[in-house]
Amino acid sequence: MSQSATADAGWRKHLPVINAFMRYGILIIIGFMMLYPLFWMIGGSFKNNQEIFSSIGFIPKEPTLDGFKKGWETSTEYTFATYLINTMKIVVPKVIVTVISSVIVAYGFARFAIPGRKLLFALLMATVLLPKSVLLIPQYLMFREFGWLDTYLPLIAPQAFAVEGFFVFMIIQFMRSLPMEMEEAAVMDGCNSFQVLTLVVAPVILPAIISVALFQFMWSMNDFLQPLIYLSSVEKYPVALALKMSIDVTEATSWNEILAMSTIALAPSLILFFVAQRYFVEGITSGAVKG
Amino acid sequence: MFNDKKIGSLYVAPFVIGFLLFTAFPFVASFVLSLTDAQLQDQLGSANFTGIQNYTEMGRDATFQKSLGVTFFYVFITVPLKLAFALFIAVVLNFKLRAIGFFRTAYYLPSILGGSVAIAIVWRFVFAGDGLINQALEMIGITGVNWLGEPNTAMFSIILLRLWQFGSAMVVFLAGLKAIPEDLYEAADLDGASRLRQFWMITLPLLTPVLFFNFIMQIVQAFQEFNGPYIITGGGPLKSSYLLPLMIYEEGFKYFNLGYSSALSWVLFVIIAVFTAIAFWSQKHWVFYAQDREDKNGGAQK
Numbered sequence: 001m002s003q004s005a006t007a008d009a010g011w012r013k014h015l016p017v018i019n020a021f022m023r024y025g026i027l028i029i030i031g032f033m034m035l036y037p038l039f040w041m042i043g044g045s046f047k048n049n050q051e052i053f054s055s056i057g058f059i060p061k062e063p064t065l066d067g068f069k070k071g072w073e074t075s076t077e078y079t080f081a082t083y084l085i086n087t088m089k090i091v092v093p094k095v096i097v098t099v100i101s102s103v104i105v106a107y108g109f110a111r112f113a114i115p116g117r118k119l120l121f122a123l124l125m126a127t128v129l130l131p132k133s134v135l136l137i138p139q140y141l142m143f144r145e146f147g148w149l150d151t152y153l154p155l156i157a158p159q160a161f162a163v164e165g166f167f168v169f170m171i172i173q174f175m176r177s178l179p180m181e182m183e184e185a186a187v188m189d190g191c192n193s194f195q196v197l198t199l200v201v202a203p204v205i206l207p208a209i210i211s212v213a214l215f216q217f218m219w220s221m222n223d224f225l226q227p228l229i230y231l232s233s234v235e236k237y238p239v240a241l242a243l244k245m246s247i248d249v250t251e252a253t254s255w256n257e258i259l260a261m262s263t264i265a266l267a268p269s270l271i272l273f274f275v276a277q278r279y280f281v282e283g284i285t286s287g288a289v290k291g
Numbered sequence: 292m293f294n295d296k297k298i299g300s301l302y303v304a305p306f307v308i309g310f311l312l313f314t315a316f317p318f319v320a321s322f323v324l325s326l327t328d329a330q331l332q333d334q335l336g337s338a339n340f341t342g343i344q345n346y347t348e349m350g351r352d353a354t355f356q357k358s359l360g361v362t363f364f365y366v367f368i369t370v371p372l373k374l375a376f377a378l379f380i381a382v383v384l385n386f387k388l389r390a391i392g393f394f395r396t397a398y399y400l401p402s403i404l405g406g407s408v409a410i411a412i413v414w415r416f417v418f419a420g421d422g423l424i425n426q427a428l429e430m431i432g433i434t435g436v437n438w439l440g441e442p443n444t445a446m447f448s449i450i451l452l453r454l455w456q457f458g459s460a461m462v463v464f465l466a467g468l469k470a471i472p473e474d475l476y477e478a479a480d481l482d483g484a485s486r487l488r489q490f491w492m493i494t495l496p497l498l499t500p501v502l503f504f505n506f507i508m509q510i511v512q513a514f515q516e517f518n519g520p521y522i523i524t525g526g527g528p529l530k531s532s533y534l535l536p537l538m539i540y541e542e543g544f545k546y547f548n549l550g551y552s553s554a555l556s557w558v559l560f561v562i563i564a565v566f567t568a569i570a571f572w573s574q575k576h577w578v579f580y581a582q583d584r585e586d587k588n589g590g591a592q593k
Contacts, residue, residue, distance in 0.1 A: 135318060139313065
């Protein structure tokens with residue numbers, strides 16, 4: 001405190017400016033360093049391999065589409081399109097059943113007096129904290145008994161039962177923050193609870209639904225361990241497994257192909273993120289901050 | 292709103308069924324399996340009950356002990372650094388700056404993409420012998436390090452990848468910071484409290500619920516790290532990045548020892564449970580919830 005009393009008044013007047021300057025400086029330097037690996041990946045996919053190894057800049061000097069052409073062909077008998085389509089065959093149904101089941105279960109929790117509600121809610125939250133690896137082997141054996149190995153069912157079917165507590169919790173929080181007059185009015189008008197859910201509640205909780213859909217989309221795109229365990233035929237591989245395969249086969253020689261396919265693999269997530277950033281922020285903060 | 296218990300139960304039924312079938316049953320089954328010598332290729336009926344042998348085996352298993360050690364090392368380095376960094380950036384961002392939305396986006400993006408195989412591969416290339424980092428070092432005249440080939444530095448690449456994903460914790464901190472009433476700082480300014488003191492006396496205590504949430508989520512996540520070691524380092528060299536989830540996977544699906552793998556997964560579960568329990572139990576001593584805020588504010592302003 002003592003130095004501020006003796007400080008030169010002129011110096012103090014400029015303090016906010018210096019302060020802001022420093023903040024921007026820190027933010028820009030860190031931001032640049034953080035995004036550089038992404039720039040480098042995208043730039044690298046338009047370079048030839050020679051250039052990737054000889055320059056750290058991200059703008060290609062002699063842009064080429066070689067990486068994309070060769071990478072797209074892949075080292076397998078299928079093109080990268082097959083893996084992209086496979087990914088969508090997993091991700092799209094997964095997102096749909098997740099949203100439907102999570103909304104229905106959350107509605108039950110948020111609007112009904114159900115027996116054992118406290119216990120059920122505690123179990124729901126416990127699933128968020130439970131490490132998935134402790135379930136891995138019994139689930140595998142169970143799905144083997146079902147004859148589901150090498151199909152997409154083990155990846156999708158559990159999601160129809162609202163197994164991700166985080167999503168249900170997100171929607172419950174959102175529903176609790178809503179005033180109930182509209183729903184009460186709908187009941188007066190003779191709607192049953194399911195009609196209230198589909199006609200009144202669902203449109204209002206749309207932001208929460210979008211958040212859930214986006215998070216599940218991203219997580220499923222990134223999911224690696226589950227496909228790794230359950231899928232054995234290459235023709236059914238999603239992008240995550242195809243990329244892993246590509247580094248096993250061609251890493252020593254063809255970085256540009258791998259970088260190009262990584263760029264394509266990230267493109268859907270990147271685009272969605274920029275279009276719908278707000279829903280990610282709202283989704284992740286809804287559970288953490290009260291009020 | 293509705294009092295009909297039957298209909299309410301119907302809505303919650305999917306969760307109850309799913310919980311029993313895909314969580315509770317496998318959870319118990321994996322403990323039972325951990326007491327057997329079950330093998331992946333055999334029929335389950337042929338497994339023998341071996342009691343706690345899988346657990347006593349761990350005492351003799353040098354690989355397990357190494358894996359446990361690196362797992363704790365990884366978590367204890369990654370989680371505190373990530374939280375501290377996320378909080379630091381959130382505080383810097385929380386002042387009325389222009390373009391805050393732009394920076395928030397830039398910092399948040401890696402945590403959305405970072406879990407993917409594509410990013411792990413990029414990371415592998417960045418740290419490779421002739422990768423980005425070594426090229427940059429060479430330019431300023433420093434001889435590169437074989438990052439992924441040295442036991443001392445391989446883990447470093449994975450830690451750095453997860454630190455890179457500090458954005459989601461930052462976004463949560465940022466929301467917490469926004470919820471702190473301005474007038475507290477104005478009062479502190481009048482009292483002549485320095486910025487640093489305001490941070491320690493106002494910001495940090497009021498942020499503890501958010502810190503608690505972030506801490507739990509990050510701990511649980513860090514103990515389950517799989518993609519990083521599997522793709523970037525393969526757990527090596529010399530098992531120096533052989534995190535427990537990777538060992539659980541390999542024991543089960545590479546060596547087919549379902550019993551031992553299940554036992555390892557239960558050890559991981561107990562570790563995470565202990566950490567979460569300690570956090571929940573200790574929160575009454577350090578987490579400052581809104582209901583006590585009223586009294587303490589009154590006290591602070593006198």
